[in-house]
Amino acid sequence: MRSIQILSLPLAMLALSACGTGEPATSESKIINGTLAPDGGVIEQSTVALVSSNGQVFCTGTLIHKNFVVSAGHCLSNFGGTLYIGFGRSSSEFQYVKAADYEVSPGYTGSFNKAVPSDISVIELSSAAPAGYKPVAIYKGTVAQGSSLALAGFGQTQSGGSGRLYYTSVGVTSKTSNEITVYKGGTGSCYGDSGGPAYVTSGSSLQVIGATSRGQAGCGGSSVYTNVAYHLNWLRGWTGVSL
CATH class of the missing domain: 2.40.10.10 (Trypsin-like serine proteases)
Known part of the structure; x- marks a missing residue:
């Protein structure tokens, strides 16, 4: 797995995916302490x-x-x-x-x-x-610090298993026009969840606001999401x- 340092953030970060030429390596992704997505939801x-x-x-x-x-x-x-x-x-x-x-x-x-x-x-x-x-629609509005987002992704969980869709909720800690940083202690995205959505509730529907980009080494800290609407x-x- 290729690590990438982020100079603009206080800690070294890792891209949340196995990268390389040809067929990719097996994902080590996990939505940490997440919940299996509802069937048909x-x-x-x-x-x-x-x-x-x-x-x-x-x-x-x-x-x-x-x-x-x-x-x-x-x-x-x-x-x-x-x-x-x-x-x-x-x-x-x-x-x-x-x-x-x-x-x-x-x-x-x-x-x-x-x-x-x-x-x-x-x-x-x-x-x-x-x-x-x-x-789902792309969310074209803005979110305030502290807003709740739902993250989703496939892969392993801390309790084992792989190739299953899990989700969790986190809070927005900071944002720019093109990226959104989220964090909640004990849960979040990790290796291989790359590209997965951050959903925001807009009215009565979920809309996608972000695509998973990277997170802190060890998956215990913040995750950064590309703002799709940008x-x-x-x-x-x-x-x-x-x-």
């Missing part, structure tokens, strides 16, 4: 797994349109295999849709020492999401849909 309907051709779940993404998924840039910047998107709460029950194409943000440099890391990617599905799975013009231009 909004989180399951819109949170998806990025899966390599050898069946390994290596990142997470969010369905933002029936034909498009948003994830992290570092998940796909060095990916060299065939990409599949897994729909379901567990790898044992996934429905798979092959990716037709994907693009990493042109602003992503692979370095988190820049003012705008642009750690975001978008995936086009070869066919629409399976019946029962619904995209990249809305690029996403609209690449997908050709209004979002």
Whole structure:
């Protein structure tokens, strides 16, 4: 796993994914002390797994349109295999849709020492999401410090298991126009949860506000999320849909 130092933050941080060329290594992701996503709930309907051709779940993404998924840039910047998107709460029950194409943000440099890391990617599905799975809207508002967000991702938990969708709630500790930092002691995202959503409640619905970028070494501290709406013009231009 490749570590990346963040000079703008007080502690060294790690990208939350196994990265490299060709097929990715097995994910060590975990939503620490999270809860299994409700069967058929909004989180399951819109949170998806990025899966390599050898069946390994290596990142997470969010369905933002029936034909498009948003994830992290570092998940796909060095990916060299065939990409599949897994729909379901567990790898044992996934429905798979092959990716037709994907693009990493042109602003992503692979370095988190820049003012705008642009750690975001978008995936086009070869066919629409399976019946029962619904995209979520991108949240275009702002959140205040202390606001509660729901994080979701696939992978191992502290109690074991892998390839299952868990979620948890955390609070916003700081934000810029392009990134959101979250933290809650004892819970949060970790290695391999990269690209997974941070959801905010807007009215009576959940909307995606962030895509997991990186977190403190050891997964006991803050996590940084790319603000999806900051990249809305690029996403609209690449997908050709209004979002």
